[in-house]
Amino acid sequence: MTSEWKREEVLRDARLAEWVDPLLSAANSGTVGSLVPDGYERYLRVLHPxxxxxxxxxxxxxxxxxxxxxxxxxxxxxxxxxxxxxxxxxxxRGLWNEGPHRIDFLQPEVTDEIAHLLGGDSNPRCVFAFWEGNTAFDEITSEFPKASIGRFNYYLTAGDVGRASQTLEGIRPNMWWPIDRSWYVCSNFDLDSTYIGADSARSDEIIVSRSLEAWPTRRSHRITICGDRFN
Incomplete structure (x- = not known):
């Protein structure tokens, strides 16, 4: 298995992502619902360490x-x-010297653990979405179609769930989901947490994982600094 998506693996049909946008809250709402579609049994926030x-x-x-x-x-x-x-x-304090990373600098073990717990033994085929707004994609801008999700556009690839931490032109995917849409993962390029929609069984596995710090959340929860009402 390669560690990098090949350029020819970028999809030339963006319709696999058309279902997402109608199920998102308004992009300017600043909520979990603006990142993860409606319709899942549970919602989770995985905090990047x-x-x-x-x-x-x-x-x-x-x-x-x-x-x-x-x-x-x-x-x-x-x-x-x-x-x-x-x-x-x-x-x-001399304890930590780097704050939580955004997805492109996050240790791949975090994404790999999420993929393992969500995919289970079935190793489902997934769609992966990469935000266009990076100069690494300058050479492919006119070559491939883009999917519109929220306020932004994304290039798409498709492959086994085990490729979730692999990069395209050095960039990691910001969203990914299986073809059957049974769960959904969003690691927004500007945030230090990953948000997930899934069923109860998969959610419980993520919550109890010793490799992850995960909290149950709601689509109405804020993702901005004003969401921290207690600190």
């Missing part, structure tokens, strides 16, 4: 709940990193 690194190697990962506890803050489903962390935590 903070890290302590040395010579670009991850030495230790920190869950947000631990960071909140260290800083005397309240851990909850809508907490925001800038509200629970101190301004210079690496200098003050």
């Amino acid at each position: 903070a890290e302590k690194t040395a010579d670009d190697v991850v030495v230790e990962s920190f869950q947000w709940a631990d960071v909140a506890r260290i800083n005397g803050k309240i851990a909850h489903a809508e907490m925001q990193w800038t509200r629970i962390s101190e301004k210079y935590p690496d200098l003050d």
Whole structure:
């Protein structure tokens, strides 16, 4: 299995994503519903970990709940990193020196674990959507059609769920879902959390995973800093 999507694997038909947009809340609502379609039994937020690194190697990962506890803050489903962390935590405490990463710099093990728990043993074929707004895609802009999801456009690929952390032109997918639409994953390019819609059984597996920090959420929950009402 290659670690990079080949350019010829980009789909020339964007209709596989047409179902998503009508089921999203307004793009400017700032809610989970603007990222994940309506109709799922449960919704989850997976928080990307903070890290302590040395010579670009991850030495230790920190869950947000631990960071909140260290800083005397309240851990909850809508907490925001800038509200629970101190301004210079690496200098003050020497614990983590990198805040939670957005999807393109997230450790692939996080995405791989989500893919494993959602896909199970069936290894379903999935659609992967990559935001067009990156200069890495300049050379393919006029060559492939794009799907409109929310306020943005995306290139699409399709393949086994195990390819969820693989890159296209060095960029990771922002959304992915199986052909049967039984679950949906959104790692917005501008956020430090991944949001998921799924059934109860799959959701429970993600919640109890020791490799992930996941919280039950709702489509009405805020994804912006103003959503953190307790910190």
